[in-house]
Amino acid sequence: MSRDGIAAHPPLTLLSEEEQAFKDAVAEFVNGEVRPRVAQQERDAKLDPALIAAYFEMGLMGIQSPEAHGGADGSVMMVTLAVEEISKADASSAIMVDVQNTLVANPLLAAGTPEQLAKWMPMLCSGTVGAYALSEASSGSDAFALQTRAVQKDGGWVLNGRKMWITNGAEAGLFVTFATVDPAKGYKGITAFVVEREMPGFSVGKKEDKLGIRASSTTELIFEDVFVPDFNVLGPVGQGYKLAIGALNEGRIGIGAQMIGIAQGALSAAVAYVKERQQFGKPLSEFQGIQFQLAQAATELEAARLMVYNAARMCDAGQDIAQTGAMAKLLSSQVAERVTSLAVELFGGYGYTKDYPVEKFYRDAKIGTIYEGTSNMQLSTIAKGLLKG
Secondary structure: HHHHHHHHOOOOOOOOOOHHHEEEHHHHHHHHHHHHHHHHHHHHOOOOHHHHHHHHHHOHHHOOOOHHHHHOOOOOHHHHHHHHHHHHOOHHHHHHHHHHHHHHHHHHHHHHOOOHHHHHHHHEEEEEEOEEOOOEEOOOOOOOOOEEEEEEOOEEEEEEEEEEEOOOOOOOEEEEEEEEEOHHHHHHHHHEEEEOOHHHHHHHHEEEOOOOOOOEEEEEEEEEEEEHHHEEEOOOOOOHHHOOOOOHHHHHHHHHHHHHHHHHHHHHHHHHHHOOEEEOEEHHHHHHHHHHHHHHHHHHHHHHHHOOOOOOOOHHHOOOOHHHHHHHHHHHHHHHHHHHHHHHHHHHHHHOOOOOOHHHHHHHHHHHHOOOOOOOHHHHHHHHHHOOO
């Protein structure tokens, strides 16, 4: 292949000058603002409000949002880099940035009218946290078996129902909410609404006490005769399922970024530890068995990173990412489980205590095989793409 051909198709992990500068800036931000807060946030099971404010100040809550609305007009790849870097220190802290950019801004930018964007995008870029409200107690993997109803009323709609497992629920001011206007129509009755926190009848319910990602809020949402004006309908009535799918497809790239960040954080900690820890008169790093385990982990992590970056770049190029995103999420979540488990083992008894970081990486990794589509759902998506036609 000619040099020109190579230049036209650079390696997936070779970043542009802009991407590298952005990645370096996020890494510096993580060292200054995120790492010092990790232990306290884990104990409190709550993000520090000062960190959330710093996210907005840094521009991390509007990476893909238009400059005209206060965003950075960046790319999916830049969101991926930001989420990965933050997750190397703390996945809980990264999730807020991920959801804001992929699950909240994405459907708004895809379907919002100029008037809607002019109202909500500046808010989301300057200080308002968003949330994505799809899941319910009876609709997890069967995402569109919604019980939350929207009934038309003069000038708007009345929503009743409950949502579960809503990330950012405790902090959010805007909720991209999916409800059915006609259960008989199945997924074709689903419509997207932007619910504002102060709307009468809306409330945030129970906050879940979780195994991992503990500082990231996961809550119930309660809708009791919540009137939502017609202005707050996002996209055509009955077309909400398309927005939900589009957001989830991109969101899976964000989950992949979380997982490779978690795995890298755990692997880096393990490498540093085995260089220092002495057994039988020499560092653990001099034992070939441990060297091979680390080499295998690093290889699997690089493969997962390539898949995640590929999905991000395909998304930026406007390509269909349903199958690619599913593959990236599937593999990266599996690799994160394996690498973090190995890290705990290499730390020995210390790895099982909260005095060292790897037990947290291990706990945080598990959610990757569950949320935004379980591993079985990813396999189903991949298989459908493989066998169609």
